[in-house]
Amino acid sequence: xxxxxxxxxxxxxxxxxxxxxxxxxxxxxxxxxxxxxxxxxxxxxxxxxxxxxxxxxxxxxxxxxxxxxxxxxxxxxxxxxxxxxxxxxxxxxxxxxxxxxxxxxxxxxxxxxxxxxxxxxxxxxxxxxxxxxxxxxxxxxxxxxxxxxxxxxxxxxxxxxxxxxxxxxxxxxxxxxxxxxxxxxxxxxxxxxxxxxxxxxxxxxxxxxxxxxxxxxxxxxxxxxxxxxxxxxxxxxxxxxxxxxxxxxxxxxxxxxxxxxxxxxxxxxxxxxxxxxxxxxxxxxxxxxxxxxxxxxxxxxxxxxxxxxxxxxxxxxxxxxxxxxxxxxxxxxxxxxxxxxxxxxxxxxxxxxxxxxxxxxxxxxxxxxxxxxxxxxxxxxxxxxxxxxxxxxxxxxxxxxxxxxxxxxxxxxxxxxxxxxxxxxxxxxxxxxxxxxxxxxxxxxxxxxxxxxxxxxxxxxxxxxxxxxxxxxxxxxxxxxxxxxxxxxxxxxxxxxxxxxxxxxxxxxxxxxxxxxxxxxxxxxxxxxxxxxxxxxxxxxxxxxxxxxxxxxxxxxxxxxxxxxxxxxxxxxxxxxxxxxxxxxxxxxxxxxxxxxxxxxxxxxxxxxxxxxxxxxxxxxxxxxxxxxxxxxxxxxxxxxxxxxxxxxxxxxxxxxxxxxxxxxxxxxxxxxxxxxxxxxxxxxxxxxxxxxxxxxxxxxxxxxxxxxxxxxxxxxxxxxxxxxxxxxxxxxxxxxxxxxxxxxxxxxxxxxxxxxxxxxxxxx
Ligand SMILES: [Zn+2]
Ligand SMILES: [Zn+2]
Ligand SMILES: [Zn+2]
Numbered sequence: 001x002x003x004x005x006x007x008x009x010x011x012x013x014x015x016x017x018x019x020x021x022x023x024x025x026x027x028x029x030x031x032x033x034x035x036x037x038x039x040x041x042x043x044x045x046x047x048x049x050x051x052x053x054x055x056x057x058x059x060x061x062x063x064x065x066x067x068x069x070x071x072x073x074x075x076x077x078x079x080x081x082x083x084x085x086x087x088x089x090x091x092x093x094x095x096x097x098x099x100x101x102x103x104x105x106x107x108x109x110x111x112x113x114x115x116x117x118x119x120x121x122x123x124x125x126x127x128x129x130x131x132x133x134x135x136x137x138x139x140x141x142x143x144x145x146x147x148x149x150x151x152x153x154x155x156x157x158x159x160x161x162x163x164x165x166x167x168x169x170x171x172x173x174x175x176x177x178x179x180x181x182x183x184x185x186x187x188x189x190x191x192x193x194x195x196x197x198x199x200x201x202x203x204x205x206x207x208x209x210x211x212x213x214x215x216x217x218x219x220x221x222x223x224x225x226x227x228x229x230x231x232x233x234x235x236x237x238x239x240x241x242x243x244x245x246x247x248x249x250x251x252x253x254x255x256x257x258x259x260x261x262x263x264x265x266x267x268x269x270x271x272x273x274x275x276x277x278x279x280x281x282x283x284x285x286x287x288x289x290x291x292x293x294x295x296x297x298x299x300x301x302x303x304x305x306x307x308x309x310x311x312x313x314x315x316x317x318x319x320x321x322x323x324x325x326x327x328x329x330x331x332x333x334x335x336x337x338x339x340x341x342x343x344x345x346x347x348x349x350x351x352x353x354x355x356x357x358x359x360x361x362x363x364x365x366x367x368x369x370x371x372x373x374x375x376x377x378x379x380x381x382x383x384x385x386x387x388x389x390x391x392x393x394x395x396x397x398x399x400x401x402x403x404x405x406x407x408x409x410x411x412x413x414x415x416x417x418x419x420x421x422x423x424x425x426x427x428x429x430x431x432x433x434x435x436x437x438x439x440x441x442x443x444x445x446x447x448x449x450x451x452x453x454x455x456x457x458x459x460x461x462x463x464x465x466x467x468x469x470x471x472x473x474x475x476x477x478x479x480x481x482x483x484x485x486x487x488x489x490x491x492x493x494x495x496x497x498x499x500x501x502x503x504x505x506x507x508x509x510x511x512x513x514x515x516x517x518x519x520x521x522x523x524x525x526x527x528x529x530x531x532x533x534x535x536x537x538x539x540x541x542x543x544x545x546x547x548x549x550x551x552x553x554x555x556x557x558x559x560x561x562x563x564x565x566x567x568x569x570x571x572x573x574x575x576x577x578x579x580x581x582x583x584x585x586x587x588x589x590x591x592x593x594x595x596x597x598x599x600x601x602x603x604x605x606x607x608x609x610x611x612x613x614x615x616x617x618x619x620x621x622x623x624x625x626x627x628x629x630x631x632x633x634x635x636x637x638x639x640x641x642x643x644x645x646x647x648x649x650x651x652x653x654x655x656x657x658x659x660x661x662x663x664x665x666x667x668x669x670x671x672x673x674x675x676x677x678x679x680x681x682x683x684x685x686x687x688x689x690x691x692x693x694x695x696x697x698x699x700x701x702x703x704x705x706x707x708x709x710x711x712x713x714x715x716x717x718x719x720x721x722x723x724x725x726x727x728x729x730x731x732x733x734x735x736x737x738x739x740x741x742x743x744x745x746x747x748x749x750x751x752x753x754x755x756x757x758x759x760x761x762x763x764x765x
Contacts (some may be wrong), residue, residue, distance in 0.1 A: 018078030024139030039091035116284035229376030230347025285396025401430035413464035414755035417748035494521025501754030518716030519614035530612025544661025561616035651690035
């Protein structure tokens with residue numbers, strides 16, 4: 001059959017797949033079809049967007065190209081296809097047809113989107129019918145994942161189904177050229193959700209709820225505020241007393257709290273900001289961005305020290321919902337905004353939970369009647385060089401997939417880690433990493449984990465045929481994976497998964513050198529790994545070096561109490577002299593405990609060996625008296641990094657054996673000498689960091705020569721240390737290619753991605 005000529009009228013079917021629903025795609029297609037004088041229709045189906053057009057072939061081809069070139073800002077086209085047919089149906093108009101829910105589910109679900117400039121302007125316009133309306137949204141912004149209950153993305157399958165649109169809203173919804181055409185959460189004061197302010201007894205507080213909330217916060221009160229993905233606790237960030245009280249309510253003694261600022265100008269007053277950070281703060285995802293703080297002179301902008309006692313970095317974000325936008329004012333430019341659950345528990349979504357689960361009463365609750373279908377925490381990122389690195393990938397990013405180079409032959413569930421858990425579902429080339437779930441060791445979080453797996457499987461229509469777990473037999477995620485007994489099981493070593501997670505981000509399906517510096521992970525030899533060097537490909541990573549083993553007396557108790565780890569190192573390297581040094585430098589370690597630990601180590605009672613880099617950092621932090629006891633993961637290393645003096649270039653000695661074992665005896669001996677001769681802790685901490693950089697580059701250099709690979713992949717929680725990774729990059733420049741995370745966290749929040757890709761690779765081979 002010969003192709004129709006350019007001027008001849010033809011019919012074409014176009015299919016587009018990717019993020020094309022809930023982003024204003026169909027009105028865009030409608031306008032484009034009118035422009036190119038094409039008739040036919042566009043339809044949201046479970047496979048994506050389907051278009052049928054009739055017109056001149058040349059115009060159809062131009063139309064097809066324009067789809068990609070001019071797509072709406074939030075759309076992401078993954079695949080598109082064009083097929084001509086000569087049989088004409090003689091359409092006489094272009095229509096937007098109703099969603100079609102037949103066929104296989106293939107659509108990608110959009111993450112939640114921060115309020116757009118148009119909606120913000122309307123909300124502040126006295127003449128607009130949505131003046132001050134706290135649920136204003138349009139096809140370019142608003143809730144998505146947090147309200148979706150099923151696909152295709154259509155109002156009856158969202159929590160907006162409770163609200164019947166008024167005639168004005170319905171008109172907007174029906175008008176193809178309107179910014180709210182098929183905006184599923186479309187609403188106004190008359191027909192949509194509303195806010196109410198409740199006191200600690202659950203009674204309504206009279207007055208305008210948001211204005212009143214601002215007043216309460218200015219008065220030093222603590223208010224629970226329902227956001228997109230769950231409840232937050234808020235207080236005025238400039239009031240130390242309020243921040244202290246909030247910490248008490250949340251049972252969170254010192255872990256940094258996030259702050260929301262009224263606008264960019266406010267952030268600029270208190271933090272250093274560059275172009276990349278501004279872009280990130282104002283992006284549709286609107287995450288929390290960790291920023292360096294400045295010396296603040298204006299007391300109105302002086303964030304209380306209690307917000308971030310351990311570090312000079314502040315986690316800042318901008319208002320991302322209309323409620324937040326209305327809440328912050330010139331008088332109240334900075335609020336602490338942190339999830340309203342007890343530390344370690346999942347987000348709360350109802351005011352009842354807020355009443356029942358917080359044991360200390362808060363002053364008020366700003367509730368609303370739009371239900372949350374999926375709980376989602378705020379995402380957290382930081383800048384490293386020219387890239388942003390996620391620490392927590394959640395709101396604004398989830399459930400957007402990460403693409404692999406290969407196509408998985410089977411649907412996969414990767415169960416993730418125990419702490420900072422996320423899980424992943426694999427369908428074809430897509431890996432869908434879940435929102436942040438948290439630490440599975442409490443029941444509420446474990447329930448949230450199971451509930452989220454079921455929900456995401458349903459939404460994405462992925463029925464796992466294979467389950468991938470960590471090797472650790474006691475991770476609840478491992479146990480969960482193992483009880484799904486009807487499906488195939490693949491186990492993946494923790495640090496191999498870390499390395500693979502970074503490889504898939506960079507589409508590296510080749511042999512590399514992997515360096516995983518981490519807290520703890522179950523090793524192939526059943527010891528506690530965490531300072532690991534690998535060579536190989538995605539499913540063939542082989543351990544070729546590591547930090548020397550030292551005892552981890554009592555396991556978890558030494559993770560939480562770094563002074564125990566410092567003792568372990570001292571005793572390991574210097575035996576009886578080490579005990580004397582411990583008496584001198586570790587005042588927290590009392591005689592009885594010291595004797596118990598010594599006995600534990602000698603008798604090997606509940607004392608695995610560890611090569612963990614996280615434990616080495618913690619031990620040094622304790623030796624210097626910087627952090628001897630922790631109340632959150634990574635605290636000892638964070639505090640140690642915070643006292644670095646970048647002008648110090650010296651380092652300590654170390655040794656690396658033929659087998660690639662890094663020996664730290666001289667490092668410890670020289671640190672002790674420095675301590676005893678009164679060298680400043682800041683200098684010792686910096687020299688320690690420099691030593692880690694040096695031995696890493698040394699071993700990586702040797703491996704690179706031996707195996708002839710020059711791609712180095714970095715991962716693991718310890719790699720969130722910016723000084724360390726910057727120095728490694730600098731040291732490797734021009735010799736080795738270093739790859740680091742840009743899409744998923746280096747910590748266990750990214751682990752499921754690595755599990756998923758190793759699982760896919762093993763199945764495909
Ligand atoms: Zn908008
Ligand atoms: Zn309305
Ligand atoms: Zn890990």
